[in-house]
Structures are given as structure tokens and as C-alpha cells.
Amino acid sequence: MSGHDALVVRGLVKRFGGFTAVNSLDLNVRRGELYALLGPNGAGKTTSLRIVAGLLSPDAGEISICGINRLRDPVAAKRVVAWLPDEPMVYDKLTPVEYLDFVAGLWQVEPAATKRRRNALLETLDLTRVADQRCEGFSKGMRQKVALAGALIHEPELLILDEPLTGLDASMARHVKELLQARVATGVTVILTTHILEVAERLSDRIGIIRNGKLVCEGTMAELRDGGSSQGSTLEDVFLDVVAREEAA
Amino acid sequence: MMDLVSGATRAVLAHEARLSLRGIADMAGAKTAMRPWRIAGVLAVVSTIIFGVSHLLLMTASQLDPADPRVQITLTINLAFLFVLMVSAALDSAAYALYARGDYDLMFSAPLPPQTVLLVRALNVFGFTLAKAGLYGAPMLILLAVQRGAHWLAGLPLIVALALSATAIAIGLAMGMVRLIGIRSTRVAAQVAAALAGLLVLVMVQWEAIFGPGPKDALVAGYIANPQSLGWQLATLPARAMTGDSVALSGVVACAVLMAVLMFVGLAESFVRNAVLAAGSAATAPARARRSRASFGTSPMAALMLKERRIILRDPWLLSQILMQCIFLIPVAAVTVYRVASGADDASALVPVLIVLCGQIAGGLTWIALSADEASELALTAPMDPRLRARARIGAISWLAVMFAAPPLMLLLVFDAWAGLVSLLGVACAIICGILVNIWHQPKLARTGMIRRRMKSPISVTLMELLALMMVAVALWPLLAGDYLAAMLGTLLAVATMAVLYAARPRASA
Numbered sequence: 001m002s003g004h005d006a007l008v009v010r011g012l013v014k015r016f017g018g019f020t021a022v023n024s025l026d027l028n029v030r031r032g033e034l035y036a037l038l039g040p041n042g043a044g045k046t047t048s049l050r051i052v053a054g055l056l057s058p059d060a061g062e063i064s065i066c067g068i069n070r071l072r073d074p075v076a077a078k079r080v081v082a083w084l085p086d087e088p089m090v091y092d093k094l095t096p097v098e099y100l101d102f103v104a105g106l107w108q109v110e111p112a113a114t115k116r117r118r119n120a121l122l123e124t125l126d127l128t129r130v131a132d133q134r135c136e137g138f139s140k141g142m143r144q145k146v147a148l149a150g151a152l153i154h155e156p157e158l159l160i161l162d163e164p165l166t167g168l169d170a171s172m173a174r175h176v177k178e179l180l181q182a183r184v185a186t187g188v189t190v191i192l193t194t195h196i197l198e199v200a201e202r203l204s205d206r207i208g209i210i211r212n213g214k215l216v217c218e219g220t221m222a223e224l225r226d227g228g229s230s231q232g233s234t235l236e237d238v239f240l241d242v243v244a245r246e247e248a249a
Numbered sequence: 250m251m252d253l254v255s256g257a258t259r260a261v262l263a264h265e266a267r268l269s270l271r272g273i274a275d276m277a278g279a280k281t282a283m284r285p286w287r288i289a290g291v292l293a294v295v296s297t298i299i300f301g302v303s304h305l306l307l308m309t310a311s312q313l314d315p316a317d318p319r320v321q322i323t324l325t326i327n328l329a330f331l332f333v334l335m336v337s338a339a340l341d342s343a344a345y346a347l348y349a350r351g352d353y354d355l356m357f358s359a360p361l362p363p364q365t366v367l368l369v370r371a372l373n374v375f376g377f378t379l380a381k382a383g384l385y386g387a388p389m390l391i392l393l394a395v396q397r398g399a400h401w402l403a404g405l406p407l408i409v410a411l412a413l414s415a416t417a418i419a420i421g422l423a424m425g426m427v428r429l430i431g432i433r434s435t436r437v438a439a440q441v442a443a444a445l446a447g448l449l450v451l452v453m454v455q456w457e458a459i460f461g462p463g464p465k466d467a468l469v470a471g472y473i474a475n476p477q478s479l480g481w482q483l484a485t486l487p488a489r490a491m492t493g494d495s496v497a498l499s500g501v502v503a504c505a506v507l508m509a510v511l512m513f514v515g516l517a518e519s520f521v522r523n524a525v526l527a528a529g530s531a532a533t534a535p536a537r538a539r540r541s542r543a544s545f546g547t548s549p550m551a552a553l554m555l556k557e558r559r560i561i562l563r564d565p566w567l568l569s570q571i572l573m574q575c576i577f578l579i580p581v582a583a584v585t586v587y588r589v590a591s592g593a594d595d596a597s598a599l600v601p602v603l604i605v606l607c608g609q610i611a612g613g614l615t616w617i618a619l620s621a622d623e624a625s626e627l628a629l630t631a632p633m634d635p636r637l638r639a640r641a642r643i644g645a646i647s648w649l650a651v652m653f654a655a656p657p658l659m660l661l662l663v664f665d666a667w668a669g670l671v672s673l674l675g676v677a678c679a680i681i682c683g684i685l686v687n688i689w690h691q692p693k694l695a696r697t698g699m700i701r702r703r704m705k706s707p708i709s710v711t712l713m714e715l716l717a718l719m720m721v722a723v724a725l726w727p728l729l730a731g732d733y734l735a736a737m738l739g740t741l742l743a744v745a746t747m748a749v750l751y752a753a754r755p756r757a758s759a
Contacts, residue, residue, distance in 0.1 A: 053630050079632035089624035091556070093563040098545070105545035105552025106631035134563075150627070 005064070006031045006158050006189035007052065012061035014047055014213075021047040023213035025061070029206075031157075034180065034190045036200035036207045040243055044213035045193045046085075049160050053083035066157050079107065082156035086163035088147035092136035096127050096146045099135065100153050107154035114153065121149040124179065126172070140167035148176065152183070159183065161192040165199060177203055201235035209242050217242045261361065261369045269373065296388060303389040313397060315492035318476070322469045324488035331382065332411055332487075337446030339378040339412075339419030344439030346370045347423055347520065367520045368513065371420055378419075379412035400493025407490050407498060410505035417505075417512040424516055549633040550641045557645035561617050568617070597668045597729040600675060601722040603657055608679030608718035611650040615687035618642055643684050650680045668729060675725040682717040682747060686710070689754035713750055720746045 009027040013020070022044045029035045039045045050056045052063055054074050063070035063077075070077040091099060097118065104114035122128045125145045130138070135146060144167050151159060164180075165173045180190050181203065194200050200207055201221060209217040219227060224238045270288060313320050347370055356366050386408050393401035422442075426435040472481055490498035545552040561568065622628075628638055654676045662669030690710045724739030 055626055055629050075632045075634060077632075078630060081630070083626075083630045085626065089627040091560060091622075091624055093560045094556070098559070101545040102552050102556050103627070103631075105555075106549045106628065106633065108549065108632075111544065 004031065004067075005029060006033075006066055007191065008062075008064040009048070009052070010062045012048065012051065012063065013059045014044075014051060014056060015059050021213055022051070022058070025210070025213060025215060027208065027215055029158075029189060029191055031066070031189055032184060032187045033205040034184045034192070034203055036204035037191060037193045037210060038197070038200060038207060038239060039193075039210035043210045045210055046162055048210070048213075049083070049162060049191065049193065053081060053160055054078050055083070080157040082151035082154065082159050084147055084151045084159070084161045084164060086166050088140070088143040089150070090135050090138075090143045090146050093134055095132050095134055096122060096149065097131045099146055100149055103150040104153050109154050117153050117155070118149075121152055125149050125175075141169060141172060144168060145172065145176075148179075155188075157188060159188055159190045161190065163194055164192055165194065165196060197235045197239055207235065209239060211243060211246045216246050258361075258365050258369065261356075261365065262372065265369050265373050269376065295384065299385060300388040300392065303392050306389070307392055307396060313393070315400070315489075315494075318473050319469050320492075321485050321488050322472055324491055325485050326468075328411070328487045328491065331386070332415060333446050333449065335378050335382050335411055335415035336418050336422075337443040338381055339374055339415045340422055340439050340446075341443035342374045342377045343416075343419045343423040344426075344436050346373050347420070363520070364513075364517045367517050371416060371509075371513065374419065375412055375416040378415050379409060382408050382412055398493075401491070403493045403495070403498050404491045407487060407501060410498075410502045411487070413505040413509050417508040420512055421516065424519055428519075549631060550637055550644070553628060553638065553641035554645040554648075557618050557642060558649065560622075561614060561645075561649060564617070597665070597671075597726075599657070599661060600668055600672045600729060601726060603654065603661070603672050604675040604679045604722045604725065605715075605718045607650055607654040607676045608683035608721065609714070610653050610683070611646055611680040612683035612687050612714045614646045614649055615642075615684045616691055618646055619687065619691050639688070642688075643681075646684055647680050650683075651676075654680075671725055671728045675721055678721045678725075678743075679718050682721055682743075683714055685747070686714045686717050686750055689751060717743075717746055717750060 005028050007027065007029040009025055012022050012025040012027075014022040025044070025048055027048075037045050037049070047056065051058050052065070052070065054070065054077065058071075065077045066080050068077045068080070091102075094102065100118040100121065101114060104118070109117070122131050125148065127142075127145055127149065130142065135143060138146070144164070148164065151161075159180075161180075165176060168176060177199070180192075184190055184205075192200075192204075204221075206218065206220055207224060208215050217224065217227070221235065224235070225233065315321070387405060390401055390404040390408075393404070423435060423439055426438055430438060472485070475481065486497050487501055490501045545555055658669065658672055658676060661672050687710065690713055720739075720743035724736060724743040727733070727735035727739060
């Protein structure tokens with residue numbers, strides 16, 4: 001396994017009873033790149049990423065996160081990862097300030113750094129005016145922003161986002177996209193899943209397409225266009241072409 | 250009126266019935282849809298037990314002559330208690346069924362008159378109230394009819410009429426509370442009011458045990474002195490109806506129907522207005538939290554403990570359910586304290602009560618911590634040992650349970666030091682057992698709004714919790730009498746019980 005890559009997955013398998021959700025998945029994500037993992041519903045994207053985040057145990061395979069073996073040293077691996085699911089992990093009875101302090105406490109961030117980063121994130125994500133209100137009345141977009149701030153407060157090296165733009169309005173979606181790109185520019189690795197193919201096309205350095213728990217296609221947008229039989233010019237065309245080919249095979 | 254009995258109404262009624270059956274299945278701990286024959290089987294077993302208990306009670310009862318003033322007064326008092334309990338249960342159901350279901354967007358966007366929704370919800374409340382009262386009352390009445398005369402069957406329509414009246418009063422009260430204190434507070438207040446009513450009845454039931462037969466004798470004497478007065482005629486109307494007086498029964502039934510019609514006609518508009526508010530209540534301005542000086546710190550353990558405490562203490566809905574669970578132990582404690590203070594018992598009588606009470610509080614708090622954790626995956630992704638997570642949870646809950654237990658423990662230490670020390674040990678064991686049983690067996694729930702413990706926590710877990718706590722009490726009770734051998738045997742029994750409960754825990758599927 002390469003210690004230079006942010007994520008290396010080899011032969012990952014996850015079964016739920018008789019159903020194989022992840023089927024010998026191999027994946028390499030380089031440091032400092034924005035990688036989009038795409039696939040039809042039920043392809044195994046979320047299950048794979050939940051295994052990487054430490055929420056599920058694999059039945060087989062190996063995972064290395066920034067050179068740390070995730071299965072042998074899960075605590076060290078979790079220290080450098082942030083996981084943001086499509087349903088924001090936010091507590092109704094806590095305020096955004098308390099939530100961020102709590103997450104910082106879990107990742108053992110120094111109090112001075114916590115305060116500095118928390119204030120900056122609240123400002124950046126336009127949460128300052130609701131910083132002392134409990135999250136129970138927040139819209140889904142607001143909750144998503146609080147959860148995103150929580151994912152960023154411990155400055156992870158690998159940020160895994162499952163449908164991060166769900167529920168955000170257009171201006172905030174653009175804001176989040178810019179925020180992610182800025183993090184990538186500082187060397188952070190971002191892996192995201194999305195069904196909005198334009199977002200993946202515009203944001204990502206590389207794209208992987210997963211189907212039936214296996215990576216069936218991977219590369220930059222240009223490589224995907226060149227490699228496929230599709231004559232289309234958009235990611236949507238490429239994606240639909242790949243999925244159709246795999247279904248026929 | 251035709252709209253109210255249309256096909257759409259039948260569809261909504263069928264939907265309500267299905268949801269109710271699922272609710273019963275949830276309480277029974279079923280993981281999949283419970284088949285009707287299984288529900289019938291469970292009900293048959295429960296009914297058999299209640300028939301058995303009723304039969305035993307009747308065997309010890311003296312002749313029940315309807316003409317005897319003492320019988321009339323006893324029945325009147327018991328029916329009054331039953332009615333208060335019915336109203337309290339109906340109030341709790343009404344606040345939930347009317348304003349906490351969260352499906353009004355669907356209901357009011359469907360082509361249904363809003364009155365239909367009220368009718369169906371009212372029938373739901375009525376059904377639950379009748380089922381609860383009927384489950385306990387019907388077996389006794391049927392046995393009375395078989396053993397002491399068919400006139401006791403008049404009690405069956407009487408229970409239906411009382412349930413209908415209780416439903417009408419409860420819905421009226423729930424709507425009145427919404428007008429006075431708003432929807433959010435009504436949900437909590439209705440639950441607390443229901444618990445207080447239940448508590449009042451339990452205290453009143455113990456009244457004779459504490460103060461003797463004096464108050465009842467005074468009532469009987471008052472009734473004998475002037476039985477034909479309007480006050481006594483009205484007060485004893487349900488009792489006379491129960492013993493087969495058809496005129497009295499007609500009067501009670503007519504009153505119940507009148508109250509139900511008045512409720513339906515008079516409150517339909519108000520219901521729709523409030524329900525629309527309830528549907529949008531989640532979108533109201535969020536509460537501003539008081540800035541706390543307590544820091545989440547840099548230790549994951551400290552952060553988790555503070556988070557658990559803050560979430561529990563900020564949720565009056567969940568907290569009230571735990572307090573309600575404990576509130577029913579208060580009459581027992583009150584009677585015990587009275588008997589200890591009057592010299593009838595010594596302080597050691599309080600020890601088992603305290604052990605069970607504290608264990609139940611700890612168990613309830615654990616249920617909150619498990620079910621109120623809307624973001625449980627966050628801690629799973631944090632860089633910390635899983636054992637530390639469990640320890641943090643136990644630490645936070647223990648601290649809160651100890652806060653509840655501290656005042657009675659200190660009192661006990663002052664009155665009787667040895668009983669106090671044994672209680673201290675028992676309370677510590679009970680808290681740990683209550684927490685562990687819930688951690689092992691309580692299913693993790695997706696927190697959706699205002700979940701209710703009694704509706705969502707399987708009865709099996711409650712029974713297991715109670716079994717473990719009783720074992721702790723059994724183990725420590727002999728210590729008070731200085732019987733160390735019995736205490737050791739009891740401890741072995743308690744440890745074996747916990748080992749069995751641990752072995753029987755469901756395995757995680759991840």
C-alpha cells in the first residue's frame with residue numbers, strides 16, 4: 001500500500017446476509033484531490049464510505065487512510081477523517097456553538113484552536129446569527145451547514161461527504177463548493193458522492209463509477225470521455241453509458 | 250354527515266387501526282409486523298391472567314348486595330377512581346393523537362373534511378381508553394355476572410359510557426390547554442397531568458391502609474342519612490347503573506353520548522385551527538440556549554458526558570416520561586415512610602423501594618441516552634476507544650441518577666446508618682444494573698420528534714429491568730437483618746440473573 005495516498009482500498013467486501021453490497025472494491029484516492037464517487041442507487045457507495053469512516057466492519061479487504069491501517073489502528077485512522085452523511089448528524093438540543101465545541105472535544109482539539117476555528121467556520125457558513133440557538137428548529141440546509149462545520153473543525157486530512165449539497169439553497173450550495181475547493185487547495189482530500197452529476201463534473205479532479213459494489217470506471221473527466229464508447233460530452237452521458245454497458249454485460 | 254361515513258373515512262379508520270396494532274406490536278417488542286393471531290394470542294394470555302386474578306379477588310370478597318349502602322359507596326369510590334384514571338389516560342392519548350402525530354400535512358391535503366380527521370382521532374382515543382379499562386374491568390364484571398347474578402353485566406355498557414365521557418372530557422381539556430399554553434407545552438403538560446391524576450388515584454387507594462376506614466364510614470353514614478338527596482342520587486348514579494338499575498344506566502349512557510356530541514360539534518373548528526398550528530409547530534423559532542460556562546473540554550470522555558447530560562436535561566418531554574415512570578413508586582414510598590414514621594415498620598422497609606426507584610431512573614435515563622441520540626454515528630466516527638464511549642454514557646447517566654437518589658439516601662443515613670449504607674450499595678448496584686440491561690436490550694431508535702417510551706420501549710425490556718432490580722433488592726435485603734449467608738446467596742442469584750440477561754442480548758448486525 002502506498003503511504004502517499006489519502007485512501008487505499010484493496011479487495012473490500014461487505015455482505016448483508018446473502019446480499020453482497022461491496023464486492024472486492026479497489027480504490028486509490030490521492031492526497032489533495034477531490035474525488036467523486038458516483039453510482040446508481042444501491043451501488044454500494046455509501047456502504048463503502050461508511051466502512052472507510054469506521055461505521056461498519058468489512059468482511060474482507062484492507063483500508064489505508066493516509067498510511068494508517070484502518071483495521072489495525074482504527075482510532076488513529078479516525079483522527080484524520082471526517083464523515084458527513086446525507087442526514088446531518090446534529091443534536092436538536094445543542095446550539096451550533098455547543099455542537100462544534102463537542103465535536104472538537106471528541107477530536108481533542110485544543111480549546112484556543114477550537115474557539116478560533118469555530119468562530120471562523122460560523123462566519124464562513126453564515127451561522128453566526130443562529131450560533132446560540134438550539135438546532136431543533138433549523139431547516140435541513142442549516143443543519144447541513146452545522147454538520148459541515150463540525151466535520152471541518154478538527155481539520156481532517158480526509159473529508160468524506162455523502163450527498164453534501166442536499167437541502168442547500170443555490171447560493172449556499174455554491175458557497176459550500178467553494179469552501180471544499182479551498183480546502184482541497186490546502187492539501188485536504190475530499191471524497192464525495194452525489195447524484196448531481198454537474199457538480200461532480202465541475203468540482204472533481206477524478207471520478208469513480210461504482211456498480212454492484214465494484215469500481216467499474218475511473219479517471220479524470222477527459223479520461224472518462226476518451227475511454228468510453230460514449231460520444232457524449234457530459235458526465236451524465238458517460239455515466240449513463242457506463243451503467244448501460246455494465247447492465248448489458 | 251354523509252361525508253363522515255364515506256369510503257375515505259373508512260380508509261383513515263383502517264389506517265388508524267393499523268397504526269394502533271403496530272403500536273401494540275412495538276410495545277411487545279416485535280421486530281416485524283405482528284400477525285392478528287399473535288396479537289389475539291397475547292391478549293388471550295393477558296385476559297386469562299386477569300380472569301385468574303379477578304377470580305381470586307372475588308373469592309375473598311363478601312356478599313355484594315346492591316341495596317347495601319356500604320356497597321354503593323364502595324362502588325362509587327372505585328368508579329370515581331376508575332373514571333379519573335380513564336380521563337388521565339385519555340388526556341395523554343388525546344395530546345398525542347391530536348397534536349403530535351405529524352401527519353396533518355397529508356391529512357389536510359387529502360380530499361377529506363377536517364371533521365373526519367377529528368372523528369377518527371377521537372375514535373382512536375376512545376378505543377385506547379376503552380381497551381385499557383375493559384381489559385381490567387370486563388373480566389371482573391363477567392365473573393361477577395356468572396357467580397353473583399346477571400345484573401352485573403350492566404357494568405359492561407357502563408364502562409363503554411365512561412370511556413366515551415372520558416374521551417370527550419380529555420379532548421376538551423387538551424384543546425383548552427392548547428389555547429392556554431400552546432401546543433408544545435400541552436404535549437408535556439398533558440402527560441404530566443395524566444401522571445399526576447394516576448398518582449392521585451394511587452394515593453387515594455392507599456388512603457384506607459394509612460388512615461383506616463374512618464373517612465369511608467363517614468361517607469356511608471352521610472349516604473344513609475339522606476339517600477334521596479339530589480347530590481347522593483347523582484353521585485351514586487354510576488354505581489346504581491353498575492348493579493343493574495336500567496334507569497341509572499340509561500342516564501349515564503345519555504350523558505356520555507351528549508358529551509361526545511357536544512365535544513364533536515363544538516370543538517371541530519377549534520381542532521382544525523390548532524391542528525394546522527401543530528403541523529407547523531416544528532417550524533417555529535428555535536429556543537435560544539443560555540450560554541453555559543461548562544466547557545466540553547479536550548477529553549472525548551468529558552465531551553461525551555457533558556453532551557449526554559445537556560441533552561437529557563434540555564428535553565422536558567423525555568424527562569417527564571422518566572419521572573412519570575417513577576411517580577407511581579411515590580405512593581409506595583409515601584406509605585412506607587408513613588409506616589416507618591408511625592413506628593409500624595423500621596427504616597429498612599424503605600431500602601427495596603429506593604433500590605427499585607433508582608434503578609428505574611437509571612434505566613429510563615439510559616433509554617433517553619440511546620433514543621435521544623440523533624447523531625449516534627458522530628461518536629462512532631470519533632477517534633476514541635468504543636469502551637470509552639460506553640463508560641462516558643454510564644458516567645453521565647449514573648451522575649444524574651445519583652442526583653435523584655441523594656436526598657432519600659442522606660435521610661436514610663441520618664435515621665438508620667446501617668440501612669443507609671446498605672441502600673448506598675444497593676442504589677449503586679441498581680443504577681449499574683438498570684443501565685446495563687437497557688444498553689444490552691433496548692433497541693436503538695431513529696429519533697423522530699416526540700417518541701414515547703411506553704410506545705417504543707418493548708415491555709420485555711421493562712420486565713427484564715424490573716427483574717434485575719428485584720434481584721438486587723433480594724440480594725441486599727438479608728444484610729439488614731445481618732443474615733450474611735442469605736445475602737451471599739442472593740448476590741449469586743443477582744449475578745446469575747445479570748449473566749443470563751447479558752447472554753440473551755441481541756447481537757449487533759454491523
